[in-house]
Structure formats: structure tokens, C-alpha cells
Amino acid sequence: MEANAASSAAAAGDLRRRLHVVVFPWLAFGHLIPFLELAKRMAARGHAAVTFLSTPRNVSRLGAAAVPPELSAYVRLVSLPLPRVDGLPEGAESTTDVPHEKVGLLKAAFDGLAAPFAAFLADACSAGADDEAAGFGRKPDWIVVDFAHYWVPHIADEHKIPCAIFLSFSASLLAFHHQKSRAANAADDKHTRTEAEHLMAPAPATTSNTLPSDLAYRRHEAKFIAAAFEPNASGVSDVDRMRQLRQRCAVVFYRSCPEAEGPPCRLLADVTGGRFLPTGLLAPSPAATANDGGGDRDEAATDLMRWLDAQPERSVVYVALGTEAPLTADNVRELARGLELSGQRFLWALRAPPAAARDELFPEGFEERIAGRGVVRVGWVPQPRVLAHAAVGAFLTHCGWGSTVESLQFGHPLVMLPFVADQGIVAQAMAAKGIGPEVERNYDDASFRGEDVAAAVRRVMVEEEGKVFVRKAKELQEALSDKARQDHYIDEIVEFMRSYKFTGGA
Known part of the structure; x- marks a missing residue:
């Protein structure tokens, strides 16, 4: 009994030493995931109890397994109701739920979160008014927001809480x-x-x-x-x-x-x-991603892993262009042509363009001709588990920064096919580091040919130049494998938080 009391006292002391940090990402999984990883890193380092805010459907999709049991006392996921906006599809709570032309409506709905956020913060400050309060009972010390939250600092100022911006960009x-x-x-x-x-x-x-x-x-x-x-x-x-x-x-x-x-x-x-x-790269550990329970619950994803198990080491090109690249049916057909022309094994995680029938996406007879050496999966693929697999030898990617970070930790050379946003800048920066080529394309209209896809894939997987790409990618992987150094970046940002004196705004 005395031991239990001592343990409880130690836990209470640990909570009192922690800041209470609220993190609030934009409604896109390329933002939700790094914000959640930042929350877990701050908690795991003993620095903070972290409240992660999003909307009900996003919290549900992250799932109960989003926070490991050992951090459940220090990271909590809290839902704020997303207001309805005319023209926004029913149930749309993230950018994956809407076409690009409706993202502005999602931002309009997001701005409607100002009132529920203000109510949440008022409650949190009222409950944690006692300076000796611990953990989530403590008034928030900081609010960490994304690029879209221009209305949050005004609300935070009312409670004398400083704000930081976290940008999940390169x-x-x-x-x-x-x-x-x-x-x-x-x-x-x-x-x-x-x-x-x-x-x-x-x-x-x-x-x-x-x-x-x-x-x-x-x-x-x-x-x-x-x-x-x-x-x-x-x-x-x-x-x-x-x-x-x-x-x-x-x-x-x-x-x-x-x-x-x-x-x-x-x-x-x-x-x-x-x-x-x-903040460091905030990449999930290879051990954690290799045992992602989500894939085990999905029979089709498990089949993909079995297929990879049967392939030679470093023989497969993993192909994924993210959830928001504005792919056209022509893009899909040319990519299919290029993968076929390359002659290489591949696993393609395809997000099909809206309203496109599968038999209209590929060249006639494509799936029959690539049977055995190529797999096309329309829908969810456990990307970190795939990238961790020994059979994967390169990643054909849109160069979203999140996907690039995931690839860097496994030392894969890249075949780069950027589309919009930051992807072109990331691709150029990675090409300058020598870890892979871009697919040649028409930079006026973003079109590309299957022949150019095939040429870029073969540069990495077949030609002598590929050895240089592999070596450069492995060198970068080694430089990023210092966990203590990555943890140090988390320590530094929390030290800034602890030492900052709020003066009524930045």
C-alpha cells in the first residue's frame, strides 16, 4: 500500500512538472499526423500533458490506437463540433473528404470552430485556475496552431496564453x-x-x-x-x-x-x-510502423504484405501520390504506361480520380500484362509498413513533405513526380541532394509521358546511376538515425516555451 502511495505521489509530481499544451492542427491528415506526433514526443520526453483538438470524425479516424497506452495519461484527443456550411458534403471534416475546389468551404466551416474553441478554452482556464493544478487540470500554458488559425490568438490573449505556429512544411x-x-x-x-x-x-x-x-x-x-x-x-x-x-x-x-x-x-x-x-522530422520509429495494427485488421493490406514477402530484396518500386494530388485520368494512364514500360516490380497505392471507372483508367490489357510483377491497390495502403519492407527499393512519390519524411527514415531513393503546393520545391531540394531524379514533364500544364516515367524508374532501379542514388539516400538515413539528436529538438522547443514570458501578444 505504501508503494502504491509513493507511486501515485511520483505520478502527481511528474504531472506538475509538465506544461499543459493544446495542439490544434488544420483539417488535413498531412497536418493531423505530424501534430499528433509532436504531441506524443512532448509527452514521451516528460515535458507536457497535451490536449489534441480536432473534429469528431477526424478524432475517430485517428482511432484509439493513435496514442500508445504508456502515453494515455499525458495525451488526450478532444473533439470540437464542425459547423455545417452550405455546399460542403455531409460528413466532410478533412481535405480527403472534399475535391480541391471545395477546400475553401471546409475553411469556412473550420472558421466556425472559433466559438466552440473559445468555450473549450474558457472551461480549461476555469478548471485550471489553481497554479498548483496538474496535467489536464492545469490552465493551458501554450496553444500550438496551424497555418489556418488566424482567429485563435485573439481568443488566447483573453486568457493570457501565448501561441506558437507549427508548420509541417520543409x-x-x-x-x-x-x-x-x-x-x-x-x-x-x-x-x-x-x-x-x-x-x-x-x-x-x-x-x-x-x-x-x-x-x-x-x-x-x-x-x-x-x-x-x-x-x-x-x-x-x-x-x-x-x-x-x-x-x-x-x-x-x-x-x-x-x-x-x-x-x-x-x-x-x-x-x-x-x-x-x-522540431526534428517527427518520423514514427521503424519498429512502431512495422507493426501497425491497422494493416493486420485489413485483410487486403495483409495480402499486400504477403506479396512483398515473396519479392526479392530491394526489387519493388512503391508508388503513391498522396491523397490530394490533383490526378487526372490521363495522369493515371501515363503512369501505368510508364510502370509497365520500366519492366520493374511495383506496388501502386492508387487514389483514383473521382467518377473514373477502373477499366477506363488503365491502358487496355494493362492489369493482365503486369500480373505477377505489379500490384495496383485502389484504397488505403499501410504506407509506413510498406516503406519499412526489405523488398522495397525505391519510392515513386509526389514529394509531399510527410511522405518524403517517411521515406528518408528508411533510406529509399526517390523517383519524384510532384504536382502542387510544396511538392515541387521539396522535389528540387531532394534532387539537389542526389537521392533521386524527377520525372521529366511539361511544366506549363503538368503533363508527363509514360516513357519519361519509365526512364526515371530505370535510372534508379537498373542503371549504374541508381547506386549513387541509393548511397546518397542511405547516407541521409544514417544522418537522421540519431534518436538523441531528434529528441533534442523537442527539448529545445519546450525550453523556449518554459522560458517565454507572455506580454500580451507576440
Whole structure:
């Protein structure tokens, strides 16, 4: 009995030493997952009890297994009801639930979370008014938000709680935009930054600018990014959301580290005076991903793993273009042609374009011709488990930063086929590191040919150059495998939180 009492006292003391941090990601799984990983890392390091906020369906989809049992006392998932918005599909609570043209409506619904968030925060502050309170009974010490939450700092200020922004983007992307913005401000030429041509030009060279000299958006990418300067269906542009947040938040955390990206991280540190801090890559451990229970519950996913078990080591190209790349039926057909022409084994996780019949997506006879050496799975695939498998030798990817991070920890060379958002910048930065080629394409309309897909795949899997890509990827994997160093980034951001003195806004 005395031992139990001592244990309870120790647990209470542990909770009192922890901050109470609220993390609140944007409604996209490419954001939900790294925010949850950040929450778990802060809890596992003994730094914080973390309240993770999202909407009911997203919390349900993350599932009970999202937080391991040993962290269940320190990480809780809390739902806020998403308001209905005319035109938004029933049950849509994340970007995976809507076509790209309706994401603005999702942002409008998201802005309706301001009232339930204010009520949640008022309750949390009332319950934790006692400075000696512990864990989730303590008033929140910090709120960590995403790019979209421009209305949160105003609510947090009422309770004297500081805010941080966590951007799950690469340092290369952030450094590029920071340098472009500085140059436009210096030239008093702010209007040009909204034009595609401005985004297609590399950031001007300075003594602190160590970005690749030709890093810039291509035309189809630049048009997509330029749209972020215009108000969407929510009435607020993405750029204006970020601008307001940057003015009111104390610090920006970003998902990268010098071991992964090097010069862009140093640039951000040099030119922002410590206002940008890396979190590390926040990649799940290989052991955890290799035993992901989600795959075991899905018979089809288990069949995929059995198929991989039967393939030679490093012989399979894993193909996945994320959940939000704007794939057309033509894109799918050319990718299918390229995989067939390459002659290589492949496992393709395909998110089919809306309203496209399977027999209309592929060249006639495609599935019969690739039977045995190629598998196409329409629907969910346990990506981390696949990437961890010894049969996988390369990853054909859209270069979303989350997928890139997952690949880096397993040392795979990349075949890169970016589409929108940050993907082109990530692809160029990874190509500059020598870990794989981009698929050649028409940069005006984003089209590509099967022959160019096949050529890029063969460069990695067949040609002598592939050995260099593998070596570079393995070197990067080794540099990122220092767990103590990755943990240190978490320690540093929490140390910033502990030492920061709130003065009524950033």
C-alpha cells in the first residue's frame, strides 16, 4: 500500500512538472499526423500533458490506437463540433473528404470552430485556475496552431496564453518564401509576389542565402501557389491567415532539422533571430510502423504484405501520390504506361480520380500484362509498413513533405513526380541532394509521358546511376538515425516555451 502511495505521489509530481499544451492542427491528415506526433514526443520526453483538438470524425479516424497506452495519461484527443456550411458534403471534416475546389468551404466551416474553441478554452482556464493544478487540470500554458488559425490568438490573449505556429512544411519551402518576401519588401514591390512569374524566379542571392541557386516554382506550381493570395470561399486567403498569425504568435516551429535539409535550416535561424525552431522530422520509429495494427485488421493490406514477402530484396518500386494530388485520368494512364514500360516490380497505392471507372483508367490489357510483377491497390495502403519492407527499393512519390519524411527514415531513393503546393520545391531540394531524379514533364500544364516515367524508374532501379542514388539516400538515413539528436529538438522547443514570458501578444 505504501508503494502504491509513493507511486501515485511520483505520478502527481511528474504531472506538475509538465506544461499543459493544446495542439490544434488544420483539417488535413498531412497536418493531423505530424501534430499528433509532436504531441506524443512532448509527452514521451516528460515535458507536457497535451490536449489534441480536432473534429469528431477526424478524432475517430485517428482511432484509439493513435496514442500508445504508456502515453494515455499525458495525451488526450478532444473533439470540437464542425459547423455545417452550405455546399460542403455531409460528413466532410478533412481535405480527403472534399475535391480541391471545395477546400475553401471546409475553411469556412473550420472558421466556425472559433466559438466552440473559445468555450473549450474558457472551461480549461476555469478548471485550471489553481497554479498548483496538474496535467489536464492545469490552465493551458501554450496553444500550438496551424497555418489556418488566424482567429485563435485573439481568443488566447483573453486568457493570457501565448501561441506558437507549427508548420509541417520543409525548411526549403519556408526559406524560399522568407527570402522572396524579404526581397519584395526591400524593393517596396509587394504586388509582384502574388504573380506566378515572381514565384518562378529563384530567391535573390545574399550572404545568408544558401538555397540551391535555381530553386523556384515551375509554371503550373506557381499558378497554384499564386491562388493562395486570393480570398477563397471562406472570405480569407491562406496568405492572409499566415500573415495575421505571424504577427501575433511568439514563434514558428517547423518539421525539419539541419541533418535533413542543412542550409535552409541555417538560413531560417540566421535571418529570423531564433523565431523559427525545428522540431526534428517527427518520423514514427521503424519498429512502431512495422507493426501497425491497422494493416493486420485489413485483410487486403495483409495480402499486400504477403506479396512483398515473396519479392526479392530491394526489387519493388512503391508508388503513391498522396491523397490530394490533383490526378487526372490521363495522369493515371501515363503512369501505368510508364510502370509497365520500366519492366520493374511495383506496388501502386492508387487514389483514383473521382467518377473514373477502373477499366477506363488503365491502358487496355494493362492489369493482365503486369500480373505477377505489379500490384495496383485502389484504397488505403499501410504506407509506413510498406516503406519499412526489405523488398522495397525505391519510392515513386509526389514529394509531399510527410511522405518524403517517411521515406528518408528508411533510406529509399526517390523517383519524384510532384504536382502542387510544396511538392515541387521539396522535389528540387531532394534532387539537389542526389537521392533521386524527377520525372521529366511539361511544366506549363503538368503533363508527363509514360516513357519519361519509365526512364526515371530505370535510372534508379537498373542503371549504374541508381547506386549513387541509393548511397546518397542511405547516407541521409544514417544522418537522421540519431534518436538523441531528434529528441533534442523537442527539448529545445519546450525550453523556449518554459522560458517565454507572455506580454500580451507576440
